[in-house]
Amino acid sequence: MDFTKPTIEYGDIWPLILVFAVACAGVIVEAFLPRERRFLVQTVLTGGGLVAALVGTVLVWRGLAEHGDGAARGAIDVEGTLVVDGPAVFLWGVILVCALAGVLLFAERRIEGGVSAFAGQAAALPGTEAERQASTRGLEHTEVYPLLMFAVFGMLLFPTANDLLTLFVALEVLSLPLYLLCGLARRRRLLSQEAALKYFLLGAFSSGFFIYGAALMYGFAGSMEFANINEAVRNDLGNQTLLLIGVGMLSVGLLFKVGAAPFHNWTPDVYQGAPTPVTAFMAAGTKIAAFGAILRLFYVALGADRWSWQPMLWVVAILTMLVGAVLAIVQTDMKRMLAYSSVAHTGFLLTGVLGVQQASELSDGEITSTQAVLFYLVTYAFSIIGAFAVVTLVRDSSGEASAFTRWRGLGRRSPLVAGLFAFFLLSMAGIPLTAGFVGKWAVFTVALAAGAWPVVLAAIVCSIIAVFFYVRVIVLMFFVDAGPEQGEVASVTRPSVLTSLTIAVGLAATLVLGVVPGPVLTLADHAGQFLR
Amino acid sequence: MSDVTPFVVLSGILFTIGCVGVLTRRNAIVVFMCVELMLNASNLALVAFAKQHGNLDGQIAAFFVMVVAAAEVVIGLAIIMTIFRTRRSASVDDASLLKY
Numbered sequence: 001m002d003f004t005k006p007t008i009e010y011g012d013i014w015p016l017i018l019v020f021a022v023a024c025a026g027v028i029v030e031a032f033l034p035r036e037r038r039f040l041v042q043t044v045l046t047g048g049g050l051v052a053a054l055v056g057t058v059l060v061w062r063g064l065a066e067h068g069d070g071a072a073r074g075a076i077d078v079e080g081t082l083v084v085d086g087p088a089v090f091l092w093g094v095i096l097v098c099a100l101a102g103v104l105l106f107a108e109r110r111i112e113g114g115v116s117a118f119a120g121q122a123a124a125l126p127g128t129e130a131e132r133q134a135s136t137r138g139l140e141h142t143e144v145y146p147l148l149m150f151a152v153f154g155m156l157l158f159p160t161a162n163d164l165l166t167l168f169v170a171l172e173v174l175s176l177p178l179y180l181l182c183g184l185a186r187r188r189r190l191l192s193q194e195a196a197l198k199y200f201l202l203g204a205f206s207s208g209f210f211i212y213g214a215a216l217m218y219g220f221a222g223s224m225e226f227a228n229i230n231e232a233v234r235n236d237l238g239n240q241t242l243l244l245i246g247v248g249m250l251s252v253g254l255l256f257k258v259g260a261a262p263f264h265n266w267t268p269d270v271y272q273g274a275p276t277p278v279t280a281f282m283a284a285g286t287k288i289a290a291f292g293a294i295l296r297l298f299y300v301a302l303g304a305d306r307w308s309w310q311p312m313l314w315v316v317a318i319l320t321m322l323v324g325a326v327l328a329i330v331q332t333d334m335k336r337m338l339a340y341s342s343v344a345h346t347g348f349l350l351t352g353v354l355g356v357q358q359a360s361e362l363s364d365g366e367i368t369s370t371q372a373v374l375f376y377l378v379t380y381a382f383s384i385i386g387a388f389a390v391v392t393l394v395r396d397s398s399g400e401a402s403a404f405t406r407w408r409g410l411g412r413r414s415p416l417v418a419g420l421f422a423f424f425l426l427s428m429a430g431i432p433l434t435a436g437f438v439g440k441w442a443v444f445t446v447a448l449a450a451g452a453w454p455v456v457l458a459a460i461v462c463s464i465i466a467v468f469f470y471v472r473v474i475v476l477m478f479f480v481d482a483g484p485e486q487g488e489v490a491s492v493t494r495p496s497v498l499t500s501l502t503i504a505v506g507l508a509a510t511l512v513l514g515v516v517p518g519p520v521l522t523l524a525d526h527a528g529q530f531l532r
Numbered sequence: 533m534s535d536v537t538p539f540v541v542l543s544g545i546l547f548t549i550g551c552v553g554v555l556t557r558r559n560a561i562v563v564f565m566c567v568e569l570m571l572n573a574s575n576l577a578l579v580a581f582a583k584q585h586g587n588l589d590g591q592i593a594a595f596f597v598m599v600v601a602a603a604e605v606v607i608g609l610a611i612i613m614t615i616f617r618t619r620r621s622a623s624v625d626d627a628s629l630l631k632y
Contacts, residue, residue, distance in 0.1 A: 125618055165593045172600045176607045183611055193618060194627040196611045201563055201624065204604055205554050208570030211597055212547055215574045215590070219540065219581035224589055269630040 009077040015056035022049030026146030086527030102281030110496035147177040159292025164214040182274040187399035195273025210253025216246035226301035257290040271339035280388035284381040321347030321462035355446025372442035379435035386506025401490035409482030414492040435513035539580035546573035
């Protein structure tokens with residue numbers, strides 16, 4: 001049997017390779033550099049690598065070739081396993097920006113008084129002499145930076161994968177480092193470890209479903225490549241039972257990653273238990289990458305089968321929005337409330353996924369669902385990162401104070417920080433002149449154009465419910481007295497320039513996208529359709 | 533083309549056993565073993581379908597799944613070990629600080 005050398009288009013995928021190389025270099029730095037120099041080297045290496053990858057993304061974006069009738073741009077690379085097209089490269093850019101924000105938050109040391117938010121020594125048991133020693137010696141885990149980079153690599157790969165196997169590998173590469181990062185909090189370590197355990201067991205369970213679904217799809221189509229699956233679906237080849245079960249199981253795996261109901265149960269626990277910088281990075285990055293993968297899988301591989309998966313997504317979308325919005329009302333913890341609100345946002349994004357896919361089915365000036373979802377992801381990412389960054393600042397004597405009772409009257413003590421938080425909440429609620437409004441408007445329009453009015457109706461009802469719990473937090477911050485009789489209240493710690501920069505960028509993006517959404521919408525439009 | 537139905541049915545049974553195990557067992561290590569059983573059931577299905585379709589995609593995928601399963605073991609055991617050392621228990625019921 002002859003062996004033919006595979007062709008690898010390094011020119012198209014070098015940002016991915018660069019991120020991976022930086023992650024590996026980070027591991028080597030951990031092994032060979034003395035402890036006191038690692039922090040600086042790791043942050044510079046990681047930050048520099050991400051900036052270089054971002055520049056590379058822009059270059060790749062400019063170099064995307066027109067393809068076929070001009071609806072899609074890009075090329076299918078590496079023997080059909082990766083596809084570098086408009087939406088994929090657009091998502092690379094968003095993911096890399098989120099990762100940069102993540103690195104800035106990871107590297108913040110001023111809030112904790114000279115150390116990072118991660119455990120000094122994860123192996124030392126909580127409450128023991130070893131932990132106290134690690135704390136007094138100022139130890140910190142700089143391994144978090146390579147872990148972050150591996151996760152970013154997985155996230156970049158996820159929306160780029162063009163076959164089920166690559167999709168599975170990307171899913172694991174993005175998840176495994178996140179499981180570890182979740183368990184590394186410096187304070188409240190029991191909660192953090194528990195979050196890691198829950199995330200890990202449930203994540204592994206769902207990826208079991210995913211790979212079995214992939215096996216069944218392979219049994220149906222005889223190939224793992226999306227184009228061949230599409231061909232088999234279109235021509236009605238193969239066993240329909242395998243196809244249906246396969247689609248169901250693949251959806252379980254992907255819907256788990258985005259935290260859609262009924263697979264959302266891990267979200268609040270993990271978001272609350274994980275160190276807040278990790279939560280910020282994960283809430284944005286995972287969702288962006290997984291929605292890229294969902295769009296590609298459902299549109300490219302299963303586009304011809306949309307009548308069998310659309311009813312399922314209708315139900316999941318409505319359920320997700322209701323569960324997220326209703327359960328957020330009864331929360332008493334800020335991180336948990338934001339987690340449920342992110343579940344609701346997953347529902348809104350799924351509403352967008354149900355929209356019209358082909359530009360040819362629309363009149364001029366209307367947007368397709370791909371664009372709407374891409375735009376929504378951008379708006380969501382900036383506001384959720386900003387909100388979690390603000391949460392890291394609000395502290396009391398025992399560390400971060402995420403309980404609602406501690407936030408009483410924060411607006412009187414620190415009007416600026418409370419105002420910023422209120423602004424991010426208003427954007428998530430979808431108030432006009434913030435990014436969230438334009439995002440919601442975009443996904444609702446595309447879903448309406450596709451006739452999914454019951455879902456849009458549910459989405460509007462849920463948006464109204466959501467306004468209630470966001471505004472309740474604002475009332476809590478600005479209009480409730482922080483009387484001494486009701487226990488301790490939190491105050492705002494002054495952050496270093498790193499966190500301030502993250503919040504400022506989140507604020508600027510949320511504001512600009514709300515007032516002049518045009519440029520980013522055009523950019524999303526320029527991304528075009530998925531390459532088949 | 534040979535009939536691979538028995539192998540696919542067996543893989544389905546193994547997958548179901550794994551799935552039920554994850555949902556009913558209490559020890560984190562056993563839960564994790566059941567997840568591994570699910571992955572191996574997928575491997576069996578992949579290899580059976582590769583035989584049916586007469587191409588190697590499924591067999592290669594099985595190797596990837598093995599590698600991923602090994603990586604998952606490394607991460608998983610590390611996390612379960614930390615939990616066990618802190619709480620002196622690997623029961624998934626005891627990890628219940630985060631709820632509602």
